[in-house]
Amino acid sequence: MKTFFSKIADTLRRAPRWIYIALALALALIFPMLESWGLMETLWLRVGTRALVYVLLAVGLNLVLGETGLLHLGYVAFWAIGAYTTAILSSPRTARLLYMVQEHGIGKALTTVTQRTMQIPEELIGFHIGFGWVLLIAVLIAMLFGFILGIPTLRLRGDYLAIVTLAFGEITRITFNNWEPVTNGPGGIPGIMPPNIFGWVVDKPGEFFYLLLIVVVIVVWLLNNLKNSRIGRAWNALREDEIAAHHAGVHSTRVKMLAVVLSAGIAGLAGAIFGYYQQFINPQYFPFMQSTIIVCMVVLGGMGSIPGAIVGAVALDTLPEVIRQTFTKWLPDAFGPDFLPGVQAAVQTDFDRYRMLIFGFVVVLMVVFRPEGLLPNKLWRRETHEVDPREQEQTRQHLFDLEEGHPDLEA
Amino acid sequence: MAHGRTRKVLALALTLLLTVSMFTITGCKSDGGTSTDGTSGKTETIKIGVHTSLTGGLADYGFAASEGLKIGATDFSGFEVDGVTYNIELVIKDDKGEPAEAPIVAQQLIDEGVVAVIGGLTSGATNAALPIYQAAGIPVLSGSATAPDLTEVGFDNFFRTCLRDDLQGAAIGAWAIELGGKKVVVADDRGDYAVALGNEVQGTLEAAGVQVLREECAEGDVDFSAQVNNIKAFGPDVIIFTGYHREAGLLFKQCIEAGVDAQFMGGDGIKSNEIGDEAGGAANVEGALCTFGGFAQEAMPGYAAFLEKYEAATGKDGGPYAENNYDALGAVVQAIVDAQSFEGADIIAALHDVEYQGVQGTLTFDANGDVSVPGGGGIELIPRFEYTGGQWTYIAD
Numbered sequence: 046m047k048t049f050f051s052k053i054a055d056t057l058r059r060a061p062r063w064i065y066i067a068l069a070l071a072l073a074l075i076f077p078m079l080e081s082w083g084l085m086e087t088l089w090l091r092v093g094t095r096a097l098v099y100v101l102l103a104v105g106l107n108l109v110l111g112e113t114g115l116l117h118l119g120y121v122a123f124w125a126i127g128a129y130t131t132a133i134l135s136s137p138r139t140a141r142l143l144y145m146v147q148e149h150g151i152g153k154a155l156t157t158v159t160q161r162t163m164q165i166p167e168e169l170i171g172f173h174i175g176f177g178w179v180l181l182i183a184v185l186i187a188m189l190f191g192f193i194l195g196i197p198t199l200r201l202r203g204d205y206l207a208i209v210t211l212a213f214g215e216i217t218r219i220t221f222n223n224w225e226p227v228t229n230g231p232g233g234i235p236g237i238m239p240p241n242i243f244g245w246v247v248d249k250p251g252e253f254f255y256l257l258l259i260v261v262v263i264v265v266w267l268l269n270n271l272k273n274s275r276i277g278r279a280w281n282a283l284r285e286d287e288i289a290a291h292h293a294g295v296h297s298t299r300v301k302m303l304a305v306v307l308s309a310g311i312a313g314l315a316g317a318i319f320g321y322y323q324q325f326i327n328p329q330y331f332p333f334m335q336s337t338i339i340v341c342m343v344v345l346g347g348m349g350s351i352p353g354a355i356v357g358a359v360a361l362d363t364l365p366e367v368i369r370q371t372f373t374k375w376l377p378d379a380f381g382p383d384f385l386p387g388v389q390a391a392v393q394t395d396f397d398r399y400r401m402l403i404f405g406f407v408v409v410l411m412v413v414f415r416p417e418g419l420l421p422n423k424l425w426r427r428e429t430h431e432v433d434p435r436e437q438e439q440t441r442q443h444l445f446d447l448e449e450g451h452p453d454l455e456a
Numbered sequence: 457m458a459h460g461r462t463r464k465v466l467a468l469a470l471t472l473l474l475t476v477s478m479f480t481i482t483g484c485k486s487d488g489g490t491s492t493d494g495t496s497g498k499t500e501t502i503k504i505g506v507h508t509s510l511t512g513g514l515a516d517y518g519f520a521a522s523e524g525l526k527i528g529a530t531d532f533s534g535f536e537v538d539g540v541t542y543n544i545e546l547v548i549k550d551d552k553g554e555p556a557e558a559p560i561v562a563q564q565l566i567d568e569g570v571v572a573v574i575g576g577l578t579s580g581a582t583n584a585a586l587p588i589y590q591a592a593g594i595p596v597l598s599g600s601a602t603a604p605d606l607t608e609v610g611f612d613n614f615f616r617t618c619l620r621d622d623l624q625g626a627a628i629g630a631w632a633i634e635l636g637g638k639k640v641v642v643a644d645d646r647g648d649y650a651v652a653l654g655n656e657v658q659g660t661l662e663a664a665g666v667q668v669l670r671e672e673c674a675e676g677d678v679d680f681s682a683q684v685n686n687i688k689a690f691g692p693d694v695i696i697f698t699g700y701h702r703e704a705g706l707l708f709k710q711c712i713e714a715g716v717d718a719q720f721m722g723g724d725g726i727k728s729n730e731i732g733d734e735a736g737g738a739a740n741v742e743g744a745l746c747t748f749g750g751f752a753q754e755a756m757p758g759y760a761a762f763l764e765k766y767e768a769a770t771g772k773d774g775g776p777y778a779e780n781n782y783d784a785l786g787a788v789v790q791a792i793v794d795a796q797s798f799e800g801a802d803i804i805a806a807l808h809d810v811e812y813q814g815v816q817g818t819l820t821f822d823a824n825g826d827v828s829v830p831g832g833g834g835i836e837l838i839p840r841f842e843y844t845g846g847q848w849t850y851i852a853d
Binding site: 086087088091092095137158160161222223225230231232233235236250323324325327329330366398400401 | 510511550552553554555556559560563564566567579580583584587603604605608609610622646647648649651652655659
């Protein structure tokens, strides 16, 4: 038995990485088709599309939290900035703001609460900014705020970034909540128009899934190249030992800044597309809890590992829905309404309410049994678990190759 | 390596479980309600979706709504379409009161094959879910989403059996003017409901030429001395607080202590008898006035009977918006019977013409889907209350 399992495990480990990547891509490409073939409910397509937004966010946060080792607790702020950029530039709000600017100047437009019933001229109705520009503006604004946040905090050592980002997350949400002239305050902005990409109007969940998939593939490809570059090595060096890295010639402030700004940009991008997908945005989308959940996705997936962040995001975002379906549908369908003997039928129909409880329990189990994450980075696994002697031998060989000046520096 | 083997077995078991669940996901495309062969004398079941919040900050509202609907499902079952008797099966789903969860819940109900949906509990979640219901052509009736823009963005499938914030706001403003208010303070708690209501009150007052001072008393704060100083300097004759009773009590108390002499008013957020304690004694609130964002329970023809059923079913006192949700279900059932059809478009058309005799009275819907009474009706629908002798009493016309 033992040899059988370890043989399978060995084969799986030795299989080249491109096989896994190709498999994952093929799965993702087929996924929306399952719905159009009638094999899967539309619900799962919507769950999958939202999960892709979280994949972008988790991959972006992984850059700061996993690669560079900085605790970032206000990541939701950049997401919100992206989403609100879309909402303000591509909804009925856009025409209303433009009209205010034309009539009263920009200062008054940004500070005056307009009446809900205000009439705007016919020719302005439907005015909005195109998809590409919205994305670009969202990313730039998010990066700008990431930069501003980084200036005072990244020169310091310690957990200052955590404190400042925590506050920034709340400040952003409260600003969107109170800046009524532009954001319509707590009421939010409805009626966001679907993106039009060179004539392709994206307004169905399946189309959004493919749009997001393209973005995810590009972002992951870029990040993977970056991870294996000089900058990526510098990030990891900073995470492991800042003083040593500094003395090895890593300009720590600049390198950390790059990570924070890039990750802010990715969240801005995710937010902008998310705004289009939801067609409605209000401050309730972006509580502090969301920042925590994204941190959990990175940690549970495996810090510093891009596949880990992807798996963590998909798992944590879809789990509550899987639990809900399991207890309200699949189990009752398979075993009848009394699938839990001894539990009142009333409790079973109310399983909707208990799903978050089960979700919490599963997360605790994951932390207990796999502290290094679902698909861990090799270094982190070694810190939390016994190391397989064969793997140790491989590493030794690898280091030896490096010393000998082996041409293949990548591993 | 016994430890390693356990882990591998566990991993394999988990993989198996995931694979099996994948097959179950793909294998259970729903086929809608159970309708076998719709001929004479048969009893069949139709599904009606309930999109509500059973967890999260407004779970108590969601509980009351779903309990009210369960009573409704019993009461309204057994209606006839084309000679077939139909019973109602409620499909209750929870969105945690979060707009990000609302589209998923909406899709789930659509996949289940519901013919109509009662819900969104909160305005935010309803706003996020409506585009999806709209695309599927499913009628949606909310008993508690009061934000004005919901019926103004252009969703033709949305109706509500609660009165809008702006109606209540206009009613509060009109009442303040009636009382002779020339300088009025409007304060909110920065929450979505209070801000929207406050904006409507302010708009009504300013349109009538009344001088308004806007103040913010954030939810959870205790010390409002800065606001009270501003209020004292302004010298108002009416102070209106659109938030909830806790902050209202504190604000009124601190105003009295500072020697501000003005009429206290508020929206339905302050309509709790606890406000006496929170203001440091009922005497501080004596004579305060408030409105309510729905039809007055005291004036509802069917409320006593409904409350009896609700208490028998839940063992609790009447819950917020339970009767509105009950009426939403009743109205949609009546529309189905009127239309003799389960098609979304037919039900939506029938809802525009329906005249439904519910707990709240005789209800109709206007062109936008807002609830009305036969012959229309404006701010006079909003009931008024006065705080006397430690409790809110209804002011009958």
